[in-house]
Amino acid sequence: MTTPHGEVLTPAFMAVGTRAAVRAVDVDDLAAVGAEIVLANTYHLMLRPGAEVVRSAGGLHPFWGWDRPILTDSGGYQLFSLQPTISEDGAGFRSTYDGSSVTLTPEQAVAIQEALGADIAMALDVCIGLPSSADLVKAAMDRTLRWAERALAVRSRNDQALFGIVQGGSDPVLRATSARLTAELGFPGFGIGGLAVGEGPEERASSIDAVVSKLPDDKPRYLMGLGDPEGVLEAIARGIDLFDCVWPTRLARHGRVLTDDGDFNLRRAEFAEDLRPLGASCDCGTCRRHHRSYLRHLLMTGEMSAFRLISIHNLHFTLGLMGRARAAIADGSFDDLRRDHMARRLRSSRLDR
Numbered sequence: 088m089t090t091p092h093g094e095v096l097t098p099a100f101m102a103v104g105t106r107a108a109v110r111a112v113d114v115d116d117l118a119a120v121g122a123e124i125v126l127a128n129t130y131h132l133m134l135r136p137g138a139e140v141v142r143s144a145g146g147l148h149p150f151w152g153w154d155r156p157i158l159t160d161s162g163g164y165q166l167f168s169l170q171p172t173i174s175e176d177g178a179g180f181r182s183t184y185d186g187s188s189v190t191l192t193p194e195q196a197v198a199i200q201e202a203l204g205a206d207i208a209m210a211l212d213v214c215i216g217l218p219s220s221a222d223l224v225k226a227a228m229d230r231t232l233r234w235a236e237r238a239l240a241v242r243s244r245n246d247q248a249l250f251g252i253v254q255g256g257s258d259p260v261l262r263a264t265s266a267r268l269t270a271e272l273g274f275p276g277f278g279i280g281g282l283a284v285g286e287g288p289e290e291r292a293s294s295i296d297a298v299v300s301k302l303p304d305d306k307p308r309y310l311m312g313l314g315d316p317e318g319v320l321e322a323i324a325r326g327i328d329l330f331d332c333v334w335p336t337r338l339a340r341h342g343r344v345l346t347d348d349g350d351f352n353l354r355r356a357e358f359a360e361d362l363r364p365l366g367a368s369c370d371c372g373t374c375r376r377h378h379r380s381y382l383r384h385l386l387m388t389g390e391m392s393a394f395r396l397i398s399i400h401n402l403h404f405t406l407g408l409m410g411r412a413r414a415a416i417a418d419g420s421f422d423d424l425r426r427d428h429m430a431r432r433l434r435s436s437r438l439d440r
Contacts, residue, residue, distance in 0.1 A: 349435025
């Protein structure tokens, strides 16, 4: 993908910087682990500090201090978690911060994201939990399509790409219909929403297949909210280009470490005198300087630096996996990479760590 702030090689993973900050790490850390694009959240930023504050600073890039591509989501998923009142006009909800009443319409979502100035903005969608009734899923899908048309009608920034979002629950027929109709609207890229919200792996796979078959091959496909390594590799195999998730940094704050040989909880007593790096062959800044014993010590004594150091490792691992996936796609060995990764993770699960 080519954006005003640089190119993004796909498949790519976006670290989640909800409030224009990825938890526990700064922009230098993100650059060091190889991040090419990051995500910020429209819902949170419209409430604090407010879109006009960000606009007055020159937009998200100077406000955050990040000079590479940024994607802002529309806030649909956050609204879903707040149980909003949905009408044809938009969504009404209570502010997470002060309880005040807030309304977000498709037009406002575009205006706010244009004020934030991200390279890629997302149209506002209606996200529902799964499983849900067929009538509810279809109603959300149809409304998302109508909102997408309204979003396109008011966009004004030529330097910002507006992506449409495909809905349809886990029904392959509805998914295919949503994808076809969203593609016909002419968006430059597409989010796949409403997954990673309770469906099983088989339902997700069939939904992805239905969507990919109806979307253009030359435009990016973004599976929103998915970040576990196995799920990401499976989605890449099915034609997905872009991912985001809090997974790497949220796990880090709980002391959980991601590696090719499986994840493990660094708080376990067995690591108290373990002088190995977190990953056997990892060359991230954390693994070059520190061993498991020291990092566990930081965790157990409540040192804030533990969260940063483990987050750096987990992000480096996740972004490194994306790099290996790109290389494997280029040389025709992606299926081998996926099988090897799954086999190593399966072996590690038997250790019950």
